[in-house]
Amino acid sequence: MEAVKWNGDSVTILDQRLLPLKEVYNTYKNYTDVAYAIKSMETRGAPAIGITAGMGIALAAKTITAKSLEEFKEEMEKVLNLFASTRPTAVNLFWTINRMRSLILSARDLDVIKSALETEAIKILEEDIAANKQMGKNGARFLDDGDIVMTHCNAGALATGGYGTALGVIRAAIEEGKQIEVFACETRPYLQGARLTTWELLKDNIPVTLITDNMSGYFMKNGTIKKIIVGADRIARNGDVANKIGTYSHSVLAKEHGIPFLVAAPISTLDPDTPTGDDIVIEERSVDEVAYIGNVQIAPEGIKIKNPSFDVTPAKNITAIITERGVIEKPEGKGIIELF
Numbered sequence: 001m002e003a004v005k006w007n008g009d010s011v012t013i014l015d016q017r018l019l020p021l022k023e024v025y026n027t028y029k030n031y032t033d034v035a036y037a038i039k040s041m042e043t044r045g046a047p048a049i050g051i052t053a054g055m056g057i058a059l060a061a062k063t064i065t066a067k068s069l070e071e072f073k074e075e076m077e078k079v080l081n082l083f084a085s086t087r088p089t090a091v092n093l094f095w096t097i098n099r100m101r102s103l104i105l106s107a108r109d110l111d112v113i114k115s116a117l118e119t120e121a122i123k124i125l126e127e128d129i130a131a132n133k134q135m136g137k138n139g140a141r142f143l144d145d146g147d148i149v150m151t152h153c154n155a156g157a158l159a160t161g162g163y164g165t166a167l168g169v170i171r172a173a174i175e176e177g178k179q180i181e182v183f184a185c186e187t188r189p190y191l192q193g194a195r196l197t198t199w200e201l202l203k204d205n206i207p208v209t210l211i212t213d214n215m216s217g218y219f220m221k222n223g224t225i226k227k228i229i230v231g232a233d234r235i236a237r238n239g240d241v242a243n244k245i246g247t248y249s250h251s252v253l254a255k256e257h258g259i260p261f262l263v264a265a266p267i268s269t270l271d272p273d274t275p276t277g278d279d280i281v282i283e284e285r286s287v288d289e290v291a292y293i294g295n296v297q298i299a300p301e302g303i304k305i306k307n308p309s310f311d312v313t314p315a316k317n318i319t320a321i322i323t324e325r326g327v328i329e330k331p332e333g334k335g336i337i338e339l340f
């Protein structure tokens, strides 16, 4: 399953807003549509956001009209800013933008830079898939045969170039011959767990059980859940992890019950420029995501609503951060610097 695909002159995106009821792929020839697909969460998940932005930027380079290299650089800076404004929390977006910007700034030839940006976008996708496979190999040892592993949100193939981060570690453990069952938290309000994680795991015949977010403590206390593994949107220098809202609560419960709490993320999610979790910008999304489930209104008209899309799990609650470059066990007090 491919969340996003480069076609040379267009980008194809699996519309994740419609899953699991409809599997619809939209093809865009205009980079502004690609930016909007990120903003509107047609595609989502930190690595997939970065990959899609890379393709959108490559598409812009092919389609904008510029008479000179200088004009091209000016126009491309506007394009980069458009992509930067789509979603604030996932650092992979800015990591891609910085990669593309440094190529643009050092460009000396219009045709050469256009094809270099296309090559870079493809490289970002391919690197991500390879990183996920390696992360799986590095992290599989944390999961034991027979484990029930809980995950939150969707950190799978749908959220990446393929294979997934948290779900990639689960896939790798299964490929090693271990029997693993997944408990997927529904992930209110946008329901990435209920709609996407279950859909993707069912497609791969990986046993999965859906629970609501507020059931996690119950299943940790009664011994059902043996491990927890999640992805990340941004990991601060001290090892604090921003991930989908609700992750922090699970980490506190995991600590209380002595359950390993694992985070799997590629190097592109590590942000050495952000000192701690307190410095991470948390996206606030539309109140309608809370007031409605699908088209059904579930709260009184005009009620005050909050909708922070992410929270921060402190490094002290994390058993290990698994990356393609290595694993940091007990990141509290160590941070991520040793991976650079």
Ligand code: MRU
Residues within 6 Å of the ligand: 044, 045, 046, 047, 090, 152, 153, 154, 155, 156, 159, 160, 164, 165, 166, 192, 230, 231, 232, 233, 243, 244, 245, 309
């Ligand atoms: O709002 P979303 O769906 O983009 O949030 C996604 C998450 O929080 C994921 O857990 C995270 O991006 C890691 S995906 C490999």
